Amino acid sequence: MPNRDKIRFLMVGGFLGAGKTTALAALAQRLTVQSNRVALVTNDQAFDLVDTQILRQGGFTVGEVPGACFCCKFDDLLSTIEELDDREHPQVILAEPVGSCTDLVATVIEPMRQIYGQRFELGPFTVLLKPSHGMKILSGRPAGFSPQAAYIFEKQLEEADIIGINKVDRLSDDQRRDLRTLVADRFPKKRVLELSGRDGTGVEEWLELLSQERVETEEFIEVDYDTYAIGEAELGWLNCQLIVEGTVKFDLDTILVALAAKIADRLRDVDAETAHLKVLGEGGEASGLVNLVDSNHAPELSVASRASCERAHLVINARVATAPEILERELRAAGMQLADEHNLHLDWRSVQCFKPGRPVPTHRITGTA
Structure with a gap:
């Protein structure tokens, strides 16, 4: 998969509770089996992140960027990757941003491509959809969050190259169909996958898509940072x-x-x-x-x-x-x-x-x- 002269950078976003860590562990395992050296970078607004400990207990090489999202700690993200490169020489970096973060194409992916393109090779950006809240938010029903927090959820999906409907092993056939319909109606141009990190559903197809080069961004999403800030602060x-x-x-x-x-x-x-x-x-x-x-x-x-x-x-x-x-x-x-x-x-x-x-x-x- 990776260009041997560059580190392959794959970022997987999604709202809080979307199942990013489990999905990334499944992805890292598949990549390792294919003889790739893989490292992961986790991210949180605070310290003592459970995800980091779980991944390390699973035998993975993991760096952590605490204290704010990747977009606000971009330099820390780069230094963490450099530390991993010095120790482990990974060919692939899997990055998991904070679940309340959006606008990641403009603030992480494009800076990686336009400023540090000689160092990194970028794959498609996946956003995992959390079924329990996704069904409610995309259908306009109350989900327990403010409109501003729901705004973040929807903006995350809007900027994805790939939308992964995650945890499908817990959904009925009707629920899967309804979610796919909601996503297709709202985001008709997106590539949509059904995934489960727990039982492996869709992971091989996902891996194949991630082996492709990311298409250059043509349209950047508009983000109201006032609304975004209110949503996070709630x-x-x-x-x-x-x-x-x-x-x-x-x-x-x-x-x-x-x-x-x-x-x-x-x-x-x-x-x-x-x-x-x-x-x-x-x-x-x-x-x-x-x-x-x-x-x-x-x-x-x-x-x-x-x-x-x-x-x-x-x-x-x-x-x-x-x-x-x-x-x-x-x-x-x-x-x-x-x-x-x-x-x-x-x-x-x-x-x-x-x-x-x-x-x-x-x-x-x-x-x-």
Whole structure:
């Protein structure tokens, strides 16, 4: 796939909870089997990103750009890739931007092509569509987000070269058909794939498309940065670590699911729509992961630890449509409920809770060279 003289740069975007990390892991595995040296770069508004830890536990080489989106940390993105190149000499970089970010063609892809084209070879830009919120937003129904946050969701799809309807293994045939119809009606010129990183649906076809050279951008999307900034700022962002200790051994997976369920219940009670909640737990050498991608579904144990322990280290990432102070209050209250019911002690550490600031891209190129 890659030009041996350049690093192949493939970026995969999509809204919070779209399944980017799982899909990228499946893609990286396929590329590795084809004898490519692959590295991944994750991105978040804060530190302590669950995605980075999960990918590293999967055996992948991963760099991280924390503190803001790729567009606002473009120089950090480049330096992270350079560090990976010095250590591992990857032929392919898979980049996962923040799920609330858009305008990535003008602020990341075009700067890569027009300023650093001698260093990078660009493939098509994929945006993964999150079915649960996508069905509602594209059909004009309430999705639990403000119009400004929904604006980001739609702009992400508008600038994609490839739209991947993700997590199709969880959809019925009717749901798949309805989503494809909605996407085709709204974005008739887009290449649309049905994908699942979990069971591999569509990944080979996706890989074939990504082996092609990206067609030069002819029309750049218009982005109202005031609307964009309001939409991002309406999402509360929380990353934290905590130590869970019991007087006797506890089942780690049970505790992870119970904590996520209590957080979800409390957020639902205050009408706060969850964009994504991840709870990673490590007990000894075993790890478990629980995901929640909206308020209408129960938390899912995505990775089972099958561990019994007296002490565990948890990392929580939550992206929720509410004020940061409400998010932190409800999360801590859920933790207290869990501790009382299971006779546990929680030691909260490294809590970061905030709303993202206005995006200020390092570069924004909206014309061809």
